[in-house]
Amino acid sequence: FFFFNDTATTEIYTLSLHDALPISTVRAEVGGSVIALTVDEGERVARGQILARLEARDLEEAHRSAEVAVRAAEQALAIAQREAARTEVLVRGGALAERDLELARNQVAAAESQLAAARARLAAAAQQLADTIVRAPIDGVVSIRSASAGDVVSPGAPLVTIIDPSSLRLEAAVPSERVAEIRVGAPVTFEVRGYPGRAFLGRIARVSPAADPATRQVKILVDIPNADRRLIAGLFAEGRVKSTVRQALVVPVSAVDTGAAAPTVTRIAGGRAERVEVRLGLRDPEREVVEILSGLRPGDQVLVGAARALSPGTPVAVRRPAAR
Numbered sequence: 574f575f576f577f578n579d580t581a582t583t584e585i586y587t588l589s590l591h592d593a594l595p596i597s598t599v600r601a602e603v604g605g606s607v608i609a610l611t612v613d614e615g616e617r618v619a620r621g622q623i624l625a626r627l628e629a630r631d632l633e634e635a636h637r638s639a640e641v642a643v644r645a646a647e648q649a650l651a652i653a654q655r656e657a658a659r660t661e662v663l664v665r666g667g668a669l670a671e672r673d674l675e676l677a678r679n680q681v682a683a684a685e686s687q688l689a690a691a692r693a694r695l696a697a698a699a700q701q702l703a704d705t706i707v708r709a710p711i712d713g714v715v716s717i718r719s720a721s722a723g724d725v726v727s728p729g730a731p732l733v734t735i736i737d738p739s740s741l742r743l744e745a746a747v748p749s750e751r752v753a754e755i756r757v758g759a760p761v762t763f764e765v766r767g768y769p770g771r772a773f774l775g776r777i778a779r780v781s782p783a784a785d786p787a788t789r790q791v792k793i794l795v796d797i798p799n800a801d802r803r804l805i806a807g808l809f810a811e812g813r814v815k816s817t818v819r820q821a822l823v824v825p826v827s828a829v830d831t832g833a834a835a836p837t838v839t840r841i842a843g844g845r846a847e848r849v850e851v852r853l854g855l856r857d858p859e860r861e862v863v864e865i866l867s868g869l870r871p872g873d874q875v876l877v878g879a880a881r882a883l884s885p886g887t888p889v890a891v892r893r894p895a896a897r
Contacts, residue, residue, distance in 0.1 A: 596716075596734065596735070596736045596737075597709075597710050597711050597713070597734070597735045597736075598731050598733075598734045598735075599624060599707060599709070599710065599731070599732050599733045599734070599735065600728075600729050600730060600731050600732060601627065601707070601726045601727070601728055601729065601730045601732055602701075602704035602707075602728060603627060603632065603701050603704045603705060603728055604725075604726060604727045604728050605627045605628035605629070605631075605632075605705065605725070605726070606627065606628040606723065606724070606725050606726075607625060607626075607627060607628075607720050607721065607722050607723060607724045607725075607726060607732075608625075608626045608627060608628055608722065609625060609626045609722055610624065610625045610718065610720060610721060610722050610732065610733075611623060611624060611625065611626075612624050612715050612718070612733060613715065613718055614715050614716065614717065614718050615714065615715065616714070616715045617712075617713070617714050617715075618709040618712070618713060618714070618715060618735060619709065619712050620709055620710065620711055620712050621708050621709060622708060622709045623706060623707070623708055624707045624708060624709055624732065624733050625706075625707040625720070625732050625733070626705060626706055626707070627704075627705040627706075627707070627726070628705070629702060629705040632698065632701050632702045632705060633702060635698045635701070635702075636695070636698040636699060636701075636702050638698075639691070639694045639695035639697075639698040639699075640695060642691040642694065642695070643688070643691045643692055643695050645691075646684070646687045646688035646690075646691040646692075647688060649684045649687065649688075650681070650684035650685055650687075650688050652684075653677070653680045653681045653683075653684040654681055654684075656677050656680065657674070657677040657678055657680070657681045660673050660674050660676075660677040661674055661677075707732060707733075709733075709735060710735070711735055711737055712737060713735040713736050713737040713738065714735065714736055714737075714738055715733055715734070715735055716734050716735065716736045716806065717731075717733065717734035718732075718733055718734075719731040719732055719733065719734070720732045720733075736806055738799055738802050738804070738805070738806060739798075739799055739800055739802065740796065740797070740798060740799060741796075741797040741799045741804055741806065742778070742794055742795065742796055742797065743761075743763070743775060743794070743795040743797055743810060743812065744792060744793075744794060744795075745761075745792070745793050745795060745812065745814075746785070746788065746790040746791070746792055747790060747791045747792075747793055747814070748789075748790055748791075749784050749789045749790060749791055752780075752784075752791045754814075755777065755780055755791070755793060755814060756777065756780075757777050757778065757779065757780060758776055758777060759776065759777045759814055759815060760774060760775070760776055760814075760815045761774070761775045761776065761777060761795045761812050761813065761814050761815070762774055762812060762813055762815065763775065763795075763810045763811060763812025763813070764810065764811055764812070765804060765808050765809070765810045766808055766809050766810070767805070767808055768803070768804075773797065773804065773810075774797075775795040775796055775797040775798070775812075776795065776796055777793050777794070777795055777814070778794045778795060778796040779793065779794040780792075780793050780794075781793065793814075795812070821854065821855070821864040821865070822864065822865045822869060822870075822871060823857075823862040823863060823864055823865065824838060824862065824863060824865055824869070824875055824877075825861060825862055825863075825877050826856070826861045826862065826863050827861070827877045827878050827881075828875045828876065828877040828881060829851070829853065829863060830881055830882075835850045835851075836850070836851050836852070836853055837849060837850050837851065838851055838865075838868070838869065838875045838876075838881065839875060839876045839880070839881040839882075839883055839885075840869065840873050840874060840875045840876070841873075841874040841875075841876070841889050841891065844888060844889060844890065845885075845886050845887060845888055845889060846876065846883040846884065846885055846886065846887040846889050847885055847886075848885045849868050849869065850868055851865050851866075851867065851868030851869060852865070852866040852867045852868060853865065853866065854866045874891065876889075
C-alpha cells in the first residue's frame with residue numbers, strides 16, 4: 574500500500590547531455606619550428622601568458638629588410654619634395670615650364686605611395702614576427718597539447734587547447750514534441766558519471782531555432798556554473814528539464830492499472846479493496862509517480878504492484894511496521 578498525500582510534482586524528463594564549454598584552440602599563425610612550448614596538459618594559464626615560441630630567424634631578417642625599405646622610401650620622398658619645391662621656384666621665375674612642375678609633383682605622389690607600401694610591408698613583417706610568440710587568448714586550463722618543441726608546424730596547425738572550466742555548458746537534444754515546454758532560463762538538474770549521488774543545477778541559455786533533420790530533436794544549451802571546478806569537461810551527464818511545477822496528488826506508477834478502458838487504482842476503503850477509476854495528469858519518470866486529477870482524495874491508501882489485482886471486496890488488513 575501507499576500513503577497518499579499532497580506533494581509537489583514536476584514534469585521533467587530525461588535528457589542525454591554532452592559537454593560543450595568555453596574552449597579555445599590556439600593555432601600557429603606562422604609556419605616554422607617550435608622552439609619552446611612552455612605549458613603542459615592540466616596546467617592553468619592566464620590570458621596573455623606565453624605558451625610557445627616559434628622559429629623567427631627568417632622573419633627577423635624580413636623585418637629588418639622592411640625597415641631598410643621604409644628608410645629608403647622616406648629618403649626618396651624627401652628628395653622628391655625638395656625637387657618639387659625647387660622646380661616651383663624656377664617655374665615662378667620663368668626658368669622652367671609649368672609642365673616641369675607637374676612632373677615634379679607626380680614624382681612626389683609616387684614617392685608617397687612607395688613609402689606607404691613600404692610601411693605596410695613593415696607592419697606585416699612586424700605582425701608575423703610577433704606571431705612567433707604564441708599567447709593564451711583566455712584564462713583557463715590546458716586540456717590538449719598538440720605539439721612539442723622541435724616540431725615543424727604550418728600556419729593553422731593546433732598547438733594547445735585551452736578550456737575555461739569555471740563556466741561549463743551542456744548540450745542536450747530535446748524531443749520536438751516537448752519543445753513547447755522548453756524556455757530560456759528554465760532550471761536543469763543533472764547528474765554526472767564520476768559524481769554518484771550528487772545533483773548539479775544549470776539553466777537553459779539558448780534553444781536552437783531549428784530541429785535536427787535526421788532526429789527531429791531540438792538542441793538546447795545549458796549554462797553550468799562551476800566556480801569550484803569540480804566538474805570535468807568530457808564527462809557524460811544525464812539531466813532533466815523542469816518545465817512545470819504544481820501541487821498535486823500523486824501515487825506510484827505501480828499503483829495504476831492502465832490495462833482497462835480507463836486507468837484504475839485499488840484503494841482500501843472500510844478494510845476492503847475497492848477499484849476506482851482515476852484521471853491521470855503529469856508523470857514524473859524519475860520518482861516513478863503520476864499525478865491523479867480525479868478519483869482519489871488526500872489520505873487514501875492504495876495498493877501497489879501485484880496487490881492492486883485484488884478483487885473488489887477482498888478484506889485487507891494494514892499492519893504498521895514494528896518499531897525498532
